Amino acid sequence: MKIKICGLKHPDNIAEITALGPDFIGLIFHEKSPRYVGNECSEISTGNFKKVGVFVDETAEKILETALRFGLYAVQLHGAESPEFCRKMKASGLRVIKAFSVGAAFDFGQTFGYQDVCDFFLFDAKGKNPGGNGIQYDWDILKNYVGETPFLLSGGLRPSDAEQVLAFRHPMMAGVDLNSGFEIEPGLKNVKWIERFMKKLTTFKKLPNLNFSPDKRGFYGQFGGAFVPEMLHPNVEELQNRYLEILASPSFQADFDRLLRDYAGRPTPLYLAPSLSERYGCRVFLKREDLNHTGSHKINNAIGQVLLAQRLGKRRIIAETGAGQHGVATATVCALMGLECVVYMGEVDIKRQAPNVARMQMLGATVVPAISGSRTLKDATNEAIRDWINNPENTYYIIGSTVGPHPYPDMVARFQSVISAEIRRQLKQQTGRSDPDLVVACVGGGSNAAGAFYHFLKRKKVRLVGVEAAGHGVDSGKTAATLAIGTPGIIHGSRTFLMQTPDGQIVEPHSISAGLDYPGIGPLHAFLKNCHRAEYLSVTDDEALQAAFLLARTEGIIPALESAHALAALEKLSFRTDEVVVVNLSGRGDKDLETYSTNLEKFQ
Numbered sequence: 229m230k231i232k233i234c235g236l237k238h239p240d241n242i243a244e245i246t247a248l249g250p251d252f253i254g255l256i257f258h259e260k261s262p263r264y265v266g267n268e269c270s271e272i273s274t275g276n277f278k279k280v281g282v283f284v285d286e287t288a289e290k291i292l293e294t295a296l297r298f299g300l301y302a303v304q305l306h307g308a309e310s311p312e313f314c315r316k317m318k319a320s321g322l323r324v325i326k327a328f329s330v331g332a333a334f335d336f337g338q339t340f341g342y343q344d345v346c347d348f349f350l351f352d353a354k355g356k357n358p359g360g361n362g363i364q365y366d367w368d369i370l371k372n373y374v375g376e377t378p379f380l381l382s383g384g385l386r387p388s389d390a391e392q393v394l395a396f397r398h399p400m401m402a403g404v405d406l407n408s409g410f411e412i413e414p415g416l417k418n419v420k421w422i423e424r425f426m427k428k429l430t431t432f433k434k435l436p437n438l439n440f441s442p443d444k445r446g447f448y449g450q451f452g453g454a455f456v457p458e459m460l461h462p463n464v465e466e467l468q469n470r471y472l473e474i475l476a477s478p479s480f481q482a483d484f485d486r487l488l489r490d491y492a493g494r495p496t497p498l499y500l501a502p503s504l505s506e507r508y509g510c511r512v513f514l515k516r517e518d519l520n521h522t523g524s525h526k527i528n529n530a531i532g533q534v535l536l537a538q539r540l541g542k543r544r545i546i547a548e549t550g551a552g553q554h555g556v557a558t559a560t561v562c563a564l565m566g567l568e569c570v571v572y573m574g575e576v577d578i579k580r581q582a583p584n585v586a587r588m589q590m591l592g593a594t595v596v597p598a599i600s601g602s603r604t605l606k607d608a609t610n611e612a613i614r615d616w617i618n619n620p621e622n623t624y625y626i627i628g629s630t631v632g633p634h635p636y637p638d639m640v641a642r643f644q645s646v647i648s649a650e651i652r653r654q655l656k657q658q659t660g661r662s663d664p665d666l667v668v669a670c671v672g673g674g675s676n677a678a679g680a681f682y683h684f685l686k687r688k689k690v691r692l693v694g695v696e697a698a699g700h701g702v703d704s705g706k707t708a709a710t711l712a713i714g715t716p717g718i719i720h721g722s723r724t725f726l727m728q729t730p731d732g733q734i735v736e737p738h739s740i741s742a743g744l745d746y747p748g749i750g751p752l753h754a755f756l757k758n759c760h761r762a763e764y765l766s767v768t769d770d771e772a773l774q775a776a777f778l779l780a781r782t783e784g785i786i787p788a789l790e791s792a793h794a795l796a797a798l799e800k801l802s803f804r805t806d807e808v809v810v811v812n813l814s815g816r817g818d819k820d821l822e823t824y825s826t827n828l829e830k831f832q
């Protein structure tokens with residue numbers, strides 16, 4: 229949560245406040261304001277904290293001149309400045325915050341024109357002055373704000389409001405603006421009050437209080453939610469209303485546990501890899517999800533969702549698949565349960581992944597080619613959604629990763645959490661303690677990583693590292709490293725990071741591994757990155773190949789190309805000798821043999 233302290237003017241007071249480490253301080257350059265900072269910039273302009281200059285209907289020339297003199301990082305515009313004016317400010321290299329005065333009623337439509345030309349909005353209370361009125365408004369009205377630009381909450385915040393601020397969850401709230409409520413007199417802040425308030429708010433960032441489950445609307449902080457066409461509301465709401473109750477029921481748990489054990493082959497081993505341990509100078513354990521039935525962690529989720537579908541009375545299952553791994557897992561469980569199964573797959577992927585298509589057909593599933601667009605995963609997803617809209621009564625849509633509208637990301641993470649539950653038990657047996665120092669997992673949509681992280685999220689000594697596919701390199705234009713180069717937006721029903729052009733067109737991803745070749749990422753990971761609970765690295769195609777050959781030659785295990793990304797990340801980290809490192813080996817490499825064999829010579 230960002231904290232901006234606004235309306236400072238005394239150099240000593242500024243020094244004390246900036247020592248507290250707020251994200252921004254605001255200097256008011258509106259002469260009529262009692263907090264007008266004046267023209268003396270010699271003392272104020274030094275120091276490299278981020279200064280926001282506040283202006284009311286000032287000329288561009290005056291603003292730019294002031295920005296230069298005071299070394300402003302951003303301008304906050306409190307008057308009737310137009311979107312065009314904001315664009316001009318932004319073009320000059322300044323960040324732009326546009327303030328809006330929100331009264332008992334406010335038409336958020338007014339903000340639309342400013343979406344692309346502002347970095348933040350600031351929602352202030354309507355009062356007789358442009359800001360600093362000390363008036364509060366009912367924040368509930370902000371629920372009507374559905375824009376994409378993050379905002380700062382402002383308007384008469386007082387020291388006693390910290391709890392309320394923490395309780396107020398809006399997906400786009402980026403922080404708070406503190407001003408008159410924290411003053412001894414206009415322009416002179418009470419340092420103690422601000423210090424205490426900031427402490428309270430930053431406990432939010434500290435782990436014990438961070439909530440890694442989404443709220444009722446499916447938001448992890450500002451990420452997640454359920455952005456679906458109206459036609460899908462009944463299906464999605466039915467799921468939202470029922471999934472927790474069904475998952476918690478003893479009969480569900482008994483069936484789920486039994487199938488994971490007797491059918492999928494769980495628990496999968498936790499294997500101390502001697503060669504890797506020697507190479508990296510620590511204890512490297514591999515969580516062997518590759519040994520699951522059908523060859524990856526995807527079966528955990530497929531079993532869970534098919535059991536859920538049965539309990540919702542659905543007899544027909546649909547799914548989308550890229551490389552075919554999720555399709556195969558779904559077709560497998562449908563065959564087991566005697567359910568009809570239709571898998572949508574891009575026409576291009578059908579050609580590229582022929583063995584998996586044959587598997588699905590052998591298992592009795594119907595594979596339907598998606599023939600629109602780039603004829604890959606994204607188009608298959610669109611076809612599956614269309615099918616669901618047309619068959620809301622009898623059909624259940626199984627999504628294969630921690631993506632999609634709420635409740636899918638949370639539900640899939642829960643099904644995959646068996647991975648970290650087992651890691652804890654197995655580590656305890658093998659090393660005497662349940663917590664490793666580090667967990668590493670590859671991230672496509674994020675389900676195997678979510679499962680491997682799940683029971684460690686609140687154990688803050690455990691370092692969590694997600695590994696994205698860099699493709700040819702993060703800046704090469706041929707990459708799938710969403711968190712490295714993406715920006716927030718909406719994809720497949722949830723708000724998260726995605727790879728997009730400035731005007732919102734999705735950028736085609738590239739990775740040598742089909743399972744990581746996705747332009748978005750699950751909202752949980754967007755959140756974990758943003759609150760610094762997990763770190764995300766990226767690994768190129770070649771680095772992944774190298775790691776796959778290393779594992780094959782030294783441990784006798786051929787990993788999936790996806791999992792090879794997690795292994796390659798070990799080259800980029802450093803370890804103490806006694807450290808315990810767990811790498812989630814999400815799948816086996818049979819499906820990737822063609823790619824491996826064309827690269828044999830390079831890695832001989």
Ligand SMILES: *Cc1c(COP(=O)(O)O)cnc(C)c1O
Nearest residue numbers: 629672673674675676743790815
């Ligand atoms: C599908 C797949 C992945 C990527 O999906 P996540 O949801 O990010 O786990 C990783 N590894 C394997 C073996 C896969 O099949």
